[in-house]
Amino acid sequence: MEMAYRERWEAEIAEMRRVLAAFAMKEECKWGKPTYTVDGKNVVILQGFKEYFALGFFQGALLKDPKKVLVQLGQVQAGRVMKFTSAKEIAAKAATVKAYVREAIAVEKAGLRLEPKKASAFPVPEELTDRLRRDARFRRAFEALTPGRQRSYLYHFAAAKQPATRVARIEKAMPAIFEGRGFLERRPVTRPSRPARKGAPRSR
Numbered sequence: 001m002e003m004a005y006r007e008r009w010e011a012e013i014a015e016m017r018r019v020l021a022a023f024a025m026k027e028e029c030k031w032g033k034p035t036y037t038v039d040g041k042n043v044v045i046l047q048g049f050k051e052y053f054a055l056g057f058f059q060g061a062l063l064k065d066p067k068k069v070l071v072q073l074g075q076v077q078a079g080r081v082m083k084f085t086s087a088k089e090i091a092a093k094a095a096t097v098k099a100y101v102r103e104a105i106a107v108e109k110a111g112l113r114l115e116p117k118k119a120s121a122f123p124v125p126e127e128l129t130d131r132l133r134r135d136a137r138f139r140r141a142f143e144a145l146t147p148g149r150q151r152s153y154l155y156h157f158a159a160a161k162q163p164a165t166r167v168a169r170i171e172k173a174m175p176a177i178f179e180g181r182g183f184l185e186r187r188p189v190t191r192p193s194r195p196a197r198k199g200a201p202r203s204r
Helices: 007-020 087-092 094-110 126-134 136-143 147-158 163-178
Strands: 026-030 033-038 041-048 053-057 080-084
Touching (some): 007 033, 007 087, 041 094, 087 094, 136 163
Antiparallel strands (some): 033 041, 041 053
């Protein structure tokens, strides 16, 4: 997987690499993106988006964030990103970047981890509660999901503002839930088996 919009952010990647060169981290390619590690543990990752370039912190939720520059993307619990729109901005904020990376390295070396939220900590939409109550088979399938998969669905359902939209999302997700898949988790691709090759025709 190649880093998205890589060509668009070449200057920003180069500038961020210059800033990160101040640390004894190893740059590796993971998920197609430049990823910096310490003792094999992921610390930060360079990410390209359509509207901005980002420095992602794997355990960003544990950083103090005095400048309030870390942003949570979607339903990711521990990860946070620092957004930039130009190489000039990265250079201007180099001191801030270094301070945050220094703390992120300390967090990794200390082995700190964010305690994952239990599915029960997420609000259960009334529409889902009603469906679970009426459909025992669906309730068993939902309860059989891993906590992470349950969280992904609860977040997806609750994000809809209109009751009708929540109902529609639940209906659409039911087949995947019955198959034990999480939200946005694709069904495994099964390749059709090739027919057995016929033997060479016998000579008379």
